[in-house]
Amino acid sequence: GNSVTQMEGPVTLSEEAFLTINCTYTATGYPSLFWYVQYPGEGLQLLLKATKADDKGSNKGFEATYRKETTSFHLEKGSVQVSDSAVYFCALINTGTASKLTFGTGTRLQVTL
Amino acid sequence: DTGVSQNPRHKITKRGQNVTFRCDPISEHNRLYWYRQTLGQGPEFLTYFQNEAQLEKSRLLSDRFSAERPKGSFSTLEIQRTEQGDSAMYLCASSPQGSVQPQHFGDGTRLSIL
Numbered sequence: 619g620n621s622v623t624q625m626e627g628p629v630t631l632s633e634e635a636f637l638t639i640n641c642t643y644t645a646t647g648y649p650s651l652f653w654y655v656q657y658p659g660e661g662l663q664l665l666l667k668a669t670k671a672d673d674k675g676s677n678k679g680f681e682a683t684y685r686k687e688t689t690s691f692h693l694e695k696g697s698v699q700v701s702d703s704a705v706y707f708c709a710l711i712n713t714g715t716a717s718k719l720t721f722g723t724g725t726r727l728q729v730t731l
Numbered sequence: 732d733t734g735v736s737q738n739p740r741h742k743i744t745k746r747g748q749n750v751t752f753r754c755d756p757i758s759e760h761n762r763l764y765w766y767r768q769t770l771g772q773g774p775e776f777l778t779y780f781q782n783e784a785q786l787e788k789s790r791l792l793s794d795r796f797s798a799e800r801p802k803g804s805f806s807t808l809e810i811q812r813t814e815q816g817d818s819a820m821y822l823c824a825s826s827p828q829g830s831v832q833p834q835h836f837g838d839g840t841r842l843s844i845l
């Protein structure tokens with residue numbers, strides 16, 4: 619079946635530090651990959667996506683590259699801000715599974731001044 | 732863009748009672764999904780509609796759970812004879828048709844069973 623594994627949090631960084639949140643996946647076929655973000659008290663928001671191997675998704679300074687050879691989709695940002703504090707979820711849609719999302723367990727990011 | 736709307740935001744009920752949640756998707760989206768999220772976990776798929784047809788149900792959806800989307804617009808999720816283990820955040824999402832269309836989530840309904 620499909621599964622997503624994320625690094626455990628919380629991740630605590632100082633403002634302007636470099637961020638990496640690791641995500642690896644298991645899926646049959648050719649999944650599309652997503653990062654969602656959940657700010658405190660809010661719903662899930664799509665952050666970025668990639669639909670095929672070697673695609674790079676980017677948004678708000680965040681990037682992730684779809685690596686088929688390592689089955690990974692790590693999230694990176696060069697300089698985090700306090701406002702980036704949130705829970706980040708890696709997820710996949712496998713085209714053979716009726717478009718339902720399979721999520722990782724989430725990684726909490728806390729950015730301090 | 733009014734977004735996906737879920738009501739109520741919070742529901743507290745006693746064990747054994749029935750509860751019903753409502754989801755209003757983005758108006759032009761014909762796909763609607765229900766997920767459940769427990770503390771410290773990612774959302775888990777429950778069921779999915781395309782227009783009014785319920786096309787898939789997870790094995791997580793026991794016979795105490797039922798979902799409807801009678802006119803292909805809003806959807807309801809009912810839980811009968813609630814149990815402690817039903818305490819969770821229930822999330823609704825919608826998307827246009829197409830396998831790689833991003834799903835837009837509502838803020839969820841938090842259910843607490845006393």
